[in-house]
Amino acid sequence: MIFIQVIVGGLLLGAAYALFSSGLTLIWGMMNFINFAHGEFVMLGMYVAFLVVTYLAGGPAAFGLAAAVALFVLGAVIYVAVIRHVMRGPMLAQILSTFGLALFLRYSAFWIFSADFRTLPTTSLSGTIDVGGILISIPQLVAGAVAAALTIGMHLMLTRTKIGSQLLAVAEDRNAAMLMGIRPDRMQALAWGLSAASAGIAGALMATSYPFSPGVGETFVLTAFVVVTLGGFGSVPGAMLAGLIVGLIQALSAYYLGPIYKDVVVYALFVALLWLRPQGLLGTTV
Amino acid sequence: MKRVKWNWVAIGVALLIYPWVFSGAFYENIGVLVLLSAIAASAWNIVGGYAGQVSVGHAMFFGAGAYMPLLLYKLWGLPVLAGIPAGIIASLVIAVVIGIPTFRLQGHYFSMATIAVAELIRIVVSNWALLGAAIGLMGPAVPRGWWDFVFRSELPYYYLFLAVFSLLMFVTYWMERSRFGYYLRAIRGGERAASSLGVKVWLYKLYALLLSAGFTALAGSLYALKTGFVDPESAFGILISVQMVITAGLGGAGRIFGPLLGAVILVPLQVATNTWLGGAGTGITYIIYGGIIVLLARFEPGGLLELWQRSIAPRLRRREFKRAHAA
Numbered sequence: 001m002i003f004i005q006v007i008v009g010g011l012l013l014g015a016a017y018a019l020f021s022s023g024l025t026l027i028w029g030m031m032n033f034i035n036f037a038h039g040e041f042v043m044l045g046m047y048v049a050f051l052v053v054t055y056l057a058g059g060p061a062a063f064g065l066a067a068a069v070a071l072f073v074l075g076a077v078i079y080v081a082v083i084r085h086v087m088r089g090p091m092l093a094q095i096l097s098t099f100g101l102a103l104f105l106r107y108s109a110f111w112i113f114s115a116d117f118r119t120l121p122t123t124s125l126s127g128t129i130d131v132g133g134i135l136i137s138i139p140q141l142v143a144g145a146v147a148a149a150l151t152i153g154m155h156l157m158l159t160r161t162k163i164g165s166q167l168l169a170v171a172e173d174r175n176a177a178m179l180m181g182i183r184p185d186r187m188q189a190l191a192w193g194l195s196a197a198s199a200g201i202a203g204a205l206m207a208t209s210y211p212f213s214p215g216v217g218e219t220f221v222l223t224a225f226v227v228v229t230l231g232g233f234g235s236v237p238g239a240m241l242a243g244l245i246v247g248l249i250q251a252l253s254a255y256y257l258g259p260i261y262k263d264v265v266v267y268a269l270f271v272a273l274l275w276l277r278p279q280g281l282l283g284t285t286v
Numbered sequence: 287m288k289r290v291k292w293n294w295v296a297i298g299v300a301l302l303i304y305p306w307v308f309s310g311a312f313y314e315n316i317g318v319l320v321l322l323s324a325i326a327a328s329a330w331n332i333v334g335g336y337a338g339q340v341s342v343g344h345a346m347f348f349g350a351g352a353y354m355p356l357l358l359y360k361l362w363g364l365p366v367l368a369g370i371p372a373g374i375i376a377s378l379v380i381a382v383v384i385g386i387p388t389f390r391l392q393g394h395y396f397s398m399a400t401i402a403v404a405e406l407i408r409i410v411v412s413n414w415a416l417l418g419a420a421i422g423l424m425g426p427a428v429p430r431g432w433w434d435f436v437f438r439s440e441l442p443y444y445y446l447f448l449a450v451f452s453l454l455m456f457v458t459y460w461m462e463r464s465r466f467g468y469y470l471r472a473i474r475g476g477e478r479a480a481s482s483l484g485v486k487v488w489l490y491k492l493y494a495l496l497l498s499a500g501f502t503a504l505a506g507s508l509y510a511l512k513t514g515f516v517d518p519e520s521a522f523g524i525l526i527s528v529q530m531v532i533t534a535g536l537g538g539a540g541r542i543f544g545p546l547l548g549a550v551i552l553v554p555l556q557v558a559t560n561t562w563l564g565g566a567g568t569g570i571t572y573i574i575y576g577g578i579i580v581l582l583a584r585f586e587p588g589g590l591l592e593l594w595q596r597s598i599a600p601r602l603r604r605r606e607f608k609r610a611h612a613a
Contacts, residue, residue: 034394035399036342082584090474092539093587095340097532100579103528107572203458218524222405226400260413267406276386283444 003009005134006255007248012136012144014247016202019147020220021227022154022239023198029234030171030191033087033094037078037102039221041071041196042281044105045203046212053120060142060208068197075196076189083192084185102217109214117211143205147273150201151243154194155236167191171234219263226270232280290433298452298542305444314402314440320553321447322509322577324524327419327545328454334531335539336467337494338474339389340397343404344530347499349522351506353411356423356516365433366425366514369409370507377503378496380407385495389488392477401524408522422517425510435511443512450508451546454501458542461497470494474540502530535582538589547590 024084043128045067052063086093128137158164169177170187178184199220206212227246231238246266254262273280295491301321305314330344354376355369384403411417429436437443461467469490472480481487510516520526533552538544552575559571586593 034398036397082580086583086587089583090534090587091338091394092340093583095342095394096535096579097583099342099528100576100583102576103572104576104580107569107576110569111573137553174530195572219403222402225402229395229398260409264406264409267402267409269405271383271387271399274391274395278387278391278395280400 001133002255006251008134009140010248010251011244012140012247013206013251014244015144015147015151016206016243017223017227017247018151018240018243019205020199020202021224021231021243022151022236023195023202024221024224025228025231025234025239026154026158026191026198026237028228029197030167031087031188033083034098034225035195036095036098036221037105037193037217037219038199038224039219040102040105040222041075041199041217042203042206043073043109043212043214043217044074045200046207046216047109047214048200049204049207050118050120064146064201064204067200072193072197073199074113076193078196079189079192080185099195102221104216106217113214115213115215117213119211120207123144129168138208139208143208147202148196148240151236151240154198155240158236163190164209187218222263222267222270226266227272228280229270229273229278230280232282235280238280238282287540288463293543296461297546301448302565305441306611311440314444316554316557318440318447318512319557320514320549321444321451322505323529323533323553324546324549325447325451325454325508325535325549326502326505326595328458329498329505330530331534331539331541331545332458332461332501333491333498335541335544336461336474337470337491338540339491339495340531341400341498341527342397342531343400343402343524343527344498344502345522345524345526346380346400346404347502347518348405348506348509348526348530349407349411349518350376350380351503352510352516352521353417353423353506354503355507356425356510357417359425360418360423364512365430365435366435366507367435370504372501373507374500377499377506381495381499382459382492385492386488388462389491389495392497401527404524406441408518408524412518418517421516422521425514426481427514436514443508446511447508450504455542455561457497457501462542466490466493471540498555506608528572528575532582534589535587538591541589541591544589544591551590573611 020038020042023041024035027033027035048067048070049063052058052066052146056062058066082097082101086097126139128135129141158168164181166177167187167190169180169182170184174184177187223246227239227242230245231240231242246269249269250262250266253265304317307319308314326344326348330341333339335342351370351373354373355364355366358364358369358372359366380403384396384399388399395486410418417423426434426436435442435446461470469480469485472483473490474483475488477487506521509521529552533548534545535548536551537546537548555574556571559567559574582589
């Protein structure tokens with residue numbers, strides 16, 4: 001029974017991984033750009049939720065939405081202010097821009113919020129339900145369900161809507177898209193906004209059940225690298241599947257090997273992937 | 287007659303006489319820190335600057351170099367100096383494990399793998415009792431002889447570090463002018479073009495990583511020798527990697543004296559913020575570092591030396607030219 005409980009917990013956490021990783025894969029697939037600050041976006045989503053609950057007494061819908069809007073704006077602003085200027089520059093500038101941003105956001109958060117671990121105060125979402133002997137905490141269940149729904153929604157938006165086609169057109173060929181009357185800068189700012197918002201919501205959802213500190217971003221960005229590589233370059237369905245797998249692996253290794261090793265196992269998986277199958281599960285080429 | 291490189295002579299003389307101009311333990315310690323930072327960043331520069339393969343996890347090589355000698359001291363009482371080759375070998379093994387798979391791929395896989403493996407190693411080291419877990423390892427506290435290299439004065443360390451730095455500068459200088467250096471620059475300019483000219487791209491990137499990792503490990507060993515104590519954060523922490531990247535990037539990545547210039551600016555800045563702001567200073571230092579890195583990437587990815595060459599040096603030359611012709 002405990003085994004099934006571990007699996008369910010892993011899959012629910014994996015859904016949140018899938019959500020923020022699909023944000024990373026969107027940027028990576030569209031612009032061939034790695035955002036090292038993606039984990040910091042997740043961390044900021046957690047603190048937005050924390051502030052909204054603590055100072056505005058907002059409920060889950062309110063802090064989820066607040067995290068989404070705040071991070072969407074931050075992502076778009078970062079694109080316009082920095083990324084737009086470095087994305088066709090040397091590799092050094094590309095990597096340093098988001099790496100520096102990650103440091104800046106992380107240590108600013110340490111400065112503002114201190115290094116203490118926080119938890120969200122209990123909201124209307126608390127308690128556990130008992131499904132045939134398996135205890136599932138309601139915040140985890142809701143977070144997992146919402147994250148899964150949003151990831152699927154992101155996939156549908158990319159593949160079924162006009163704006164999704166425009167985003168993919170810019171990814172395919174920036175100049176050709178421009179000739180078709182699409183404004184690439186606007187589309188890419190939108191992609192950065194969506195990417196950051198997905199990280200923000202995922203952060204807000206995870207904040208309901210896990211304690212967090214300003215340092216958590218580094219773990220999340222590395223987790224997202226593993227998920228995106230496992231799922232395949234630029235593939236949202238791949239990120240969805242890989243997110244669930246990584247969540248599961250973490251839960252099982254935490255249970256069988258001890259909590260310290262849950263990240264070690266995942267990072268080791270990353271190195272193994274690079275050696276054995278760099279194109280990932282659903283990817284085709286590298 | 288061979289042309290004398292006056293900038294080399296000037297830098298060499300300045301480094302040699304520094305401890306005699308700025309005497310006292312405080313300034314001598316700053317000098318030691320500047321040299322250590324310049325050695326580590328110059329080592330990073332070989333793969334990150336010249337080959338253009340940006341590592342954000344070089345702390346793993348630094349940490350391997352710092353831990354191995356102290357581990358051998360703990361196990362068999364070997365002097366720290368004797369354990370340095372073990373640290374270098376360990377770092378070369380890590381470099382091969384990361385380099386072979388990622389250098390066959392295009393794009394950002396190398397950067398992602400370096401940060402992931404560095405973090406992996408940091409977590410493992412922090413939980414491994416043999417390596418002192420979270421507490422770390424100690425070197426000999428009381429010297430058993432000169433070979434333990436434990437001194438009260440900063441001067442022996444300063445000149446040892448200066449010797450290593452000079453060696454690294456000559457290696458880099460040799461590399462810049464060799465076929466190997468040209469291959470690396472071709473790779474940085476465009477991998478596909480380089481490989482179509484017959485350069486074995488992944489192999490030369492791997493050579494650059496090995497050279498870089500070996501010298502980074504040596505920097506780590508020097509750190510362990512100097513402090514006689516290492517723990518997971520000070521050897522394998524991500525901020526150690528950050529320090530190398532920003533030091534080389536600020537001065538000028540892919541330029542021989544870029545890292546030294548970066549170290550001369552950043553080390554005193556860090557000492558100043560830590561002295562003025564106390565414990566809170568560390569955090570603020572990294573907020574400033576993050577800001578500097580973003581601004582650098584956005585406005586001046588070539589670093590200060592390129593800024594100098596592009597906008598200030600031509601103006602000086604023009605003025606000189608005018609003066610010479612007015613006479």
